[in-house]
Amino acid sequence: MSRKTAIFKRKLYQTIICRVPKTYQRYAKIKQKLFQCNQKIGLNQKKSWFLEKTPEEVIERLKRYDVISFDVFDTLIFRPYLEASELFEEVGKQIQVLEFQKIRCEMEQRAREEQMKKEGNMEVTLDEIYTMIHKKTGIKEEIKEIELSLEYQMCFSNPYFRQVVEGLQKEKKRLIIISDMYLNKKQIRQILKNAGYKEFAAYYISSEYRKSKSSGELYQTVLEKEGANHSFVHIGDNWTADIKQAQIYGIDALYYKK
Numbered sequence: 001m002s003r004k005t006a007i008f009k010r011k012l013y014q015t016i017i018c019r020v021p022k023t024y025q026r027y028a029k030i031k032q033k034l035f036q037c038n039q040k041i042g043l044n045q046k047k048s049w050f051l052e053k054t055p056e057e058v059i060e061r062l063k064r065y066d067v068i069s070f071d072v073f074d075t076l077i078f079r080p081y082l083e084a085s086e087l088f089e090e091v092g093k094q095i096q097v098l099e100f101q102k103i104r105c106e107m108e109q110r111a112r113e114e115q116m117k118k119e120g121n122m123e124v125t126l127d128e129i130y131t132m133i134h135k136k137t138g139i140k141e142e143i144k145e146i147e148l149s150l151e152y153q154m155c156f157s158n159p160y161f162r163q164v165v166e167g168l169q170k171e172k173k174r175l176i177i178i179s180d181m182y183l184n185k186k187q188i189r190q191i192l193k194n195a196g197y198k199e200f201a202a203y204y205i206s207s208e209y210r211k212s213k214s215s216g217e218l219y220q221t222v223l224e225k226e227g228a229n230h231s232f233v234h235i236g237d238n239w240t241a242d243i244k245q246a247q248i249y250g251i252d253a254l255y256y257k258k
Helices: 003-018 021-040 055-062 086-095 100-119 126-137 141-154 159-170 185-194 217-226 239-248
Strands: 067-070 174-179 202-205 232-236 252-255
Touching (some): 055 159, 067 159, 086 100, 100 126, 141 185, 159 174, 174 185, 185 202, 202 217, 217 232, 217 239, 232 239, 239 252
Parallel strands (some): 067 232, 174 202, 232 252
């Protein structure tokens, strides 16, 4: 998918669907019917807790918790791609390196493997990924700014959760971010801000803590810093990282499937 096509899809989605309530309601109903059809033929085995619930119903349910945490990508934030790696293809077009998508994916994996050897975890930063790219291919590390720029341009809010977040913020609830991501706190804050979200109370990012939701260790850090005596709920789209691991640490978890 070209950059122009991706931008067009984003603008079309935001203009026709997000900003027109009746259109979004029709869109939601179509998605609901598709989900139900998939359920009948066994394509979706895990049901989204949020199915058929209005933002107002969700807000009312979440108000009972002291701390409410959200995953970022594919939960609060969408990209106009079928796969996140499609963004790397666009970077390659801009720098005129046809194989860049493949290079970017392989070098991220190598950076993670090297991190595992050195520190026993696989959490890396965008800087470390591009250092590996430069080391192995000679491509300048500054290219990461193109990737970041595309993230800022292409990412847009999930209108459903934007309503939920705004409603909870009006209720003065403590909302935090928990994300397994190579981007840092500053970069994720900017993506959320660009998408129209207000500031969250705290940001727990795997690349900064060198701990992940997938391993469960990041939840332990969250509990230590937020206070384990509080009631918690986490919302996300990954059944293992966002739901099962959160529950292991005594955190209520609600599964969202877009």
